[in-house]
Amino acid sequence: MRSARKARGPVAATAEQGFAGRVGRAGGWAADHARIVMLVWIGVTLALGAFAPRVEHALSGAGWYASGSESVQARQVVQQRFRGQGSYALQVVVSSSRLTVSDQAFAGTVGEVRRILSGEPAVSQVIAPRPGVTISPDRHTAVVVGGSARSPDDMVRAAKDVQGPLAAAASEDIRVDLTGAAGMWADFNEANKSAMLKSEVLSWPVTLAILLLAFGSVVAAGLPLMLTIVGLVCAAGMLYLGTLLFDISIWAMNFALMFALALGIDYALFVVARFRRALEEGSDARQAVVTAMETAGKAVAFSGLTVLVSLSAVMLVPSPAFRSMALGIMLAVVFVLAASLTLLPAVLGMLGRRVNRFRPPFTRGRMHRSGRLASWAARTWRRPVLTGLAGVGLVAALAWPVAGLETGMPSITVVPEGEQARQGYQQLQQAFGTGAPARLQIVVPSGEAGAAVRVVRTDPGVASVQPLQRSGDTTLIQAVPRGSPSGDEVSATIQRLRSDLPDGALLGGTAAENVDLEQKLTEVTPYVIGVVLLLGFLLLLFALRAPVVAAVSVLLNVLATLAAFGIAKWIFQEGVGHELLGFEPQGYLDAWAPVFFFAMLFALAMDYTVFLLAVTKEQWDRSADAREATVEGLATSGKVITAAAGVMIAVFFTFALSGPLPPKEMGVILGLGVLIDASIVRLLLMPVVLRLLGRHAWWLPASLDRVLPDVRFGH
16 A cells, blocks of 8 residues: 555656646636636625625624623623613713803703713613712813613714714813723724725725736736635625624724735735646646646645634634634635635636736736746755855844733724824823723622722722612622723732622723733633644645645744734834834734734735645655755745735735724734745745755655645646
């Protein structure tokens, strides 16, 4: 049995060239039945596209909490027992520098605010301002509270609905600002939506220019856009249908758009380049489709699986926002991947040599091989140690700052200046104290209320305690902490109170929900990263049948990701260049960045890894010459990877130029990660590794040879 396996080694691979594998045969079937395939995709796209326009209004704006945490349990108790006074109640701050609550105009504005909130179906009760509680000592500020009658996501929608009428209730002397968690997320999501639209407008011209340069023809350049549109429309329709069953974050659509564009371009570039190469080698249209799908199409299939596997690990984070964002990306990947393996070969089969039509004069049609990259690979082959040390030194220098990386939940600074939530937040701090926006809520059995109050009143981190509220056998204690709501002092106060409060007490509030989510992220991040690395290695092992190359590839992907985070620490934590990017540094990176952006970056890095090594493995199976496989692998795939990376970098970096801080973090980290991976890792370190390993790079133990399927990328 083992000798039969050996007979199918690299030198004997040419004997199989006349027999297409499953992916190639599927591509040939799609080309033969192009009209049927296209009609099916048109039907699916139209059916799901009918729901797509509704998705923007159906997606939710909250979900940034740890499901099942103590703070969420406390919110649920307050919601049920105290008529929605929890962390997602609507807080409306009425303030005036000249008038006080006793003035008729001020009282009239407060009355109008109460009327507006009373007319909102999501509000369970309206609590008028109370002296010593929600009326400031100087009487120039009052807070009207609208209790939450619905879920956090519905309260964010309600906040958005009442913002306009509340703004209209203000006057020249009186400000009216909706703040609190619901108001903050409503303002942030709106600012984020505007930033996304602006980024799309900025990125499309650059994307089209790069596609024209890469493909060399208008027809070929339009194919990635076809995949992107199909993937995005179908994903949007599915997301809307998903909202009928559970809440899905609005960020899911944002990320779906990015990945549909990025992967649609990646997959089309790789398949179309191989299709055109087959045409230039003399194949007819159908045979070129079969060849392209059996080689590049198979690599695309494995790439899509690695992306899905990497993002599925994010589901380990018990937060609705994270899980729905991962779901949005995965839906986009599924549809883009399905279209790449069925619709794209059908269209290519119909186009044939017309894929090269409408070639602009400033482009060149051949894109499948780069003489310059071949020369570069040959140079690295001659001087591997010196080149490798330079590359490793550069990546290590960029990654070193990660050792001092600090994270935290986003502060109010992520909301743009001038928005209601930020103005109201700052007014609360000015009128009631720095910790006023981070009001703590403690629910405790009434029999333990006295002991709980003593603990809260004597804690050094508590500035004041509001009058108790009782509902049946449950008591609500509300306390204003000292210090900034997003600072370490409030976090320490929450942890201390939880350890000192009587058994059965639950501590919640906006600040506590942030602390619980950050703590949960800290706990699960190592597990998520471990799962991503392990599954990434297993998929590469399955695809390449080479454990050494698979392990080294995972390590190089980690180095590129760490380097991106190292630069991000320098920018966002230290604040270097923040004036240029237009943001206010928080002194840390947002807490979700390590886990979520790591998974995204690793997925994209695996994308390029599969593309490069699939071509290299194809050359190795054909020649069994390590040098030829390395040089030709880089020369053949390098231009495609560079073009795809150029588009992604352009898309990601546009997010760094607009909008609130989190999209800037995302754009900078993802853009830097792709840049480092496509340049230093793919063009420098990977050729060096293949040179140093030589034929041992493709070594396969007999024990694995018996259990792994015989996957080949040659045709």
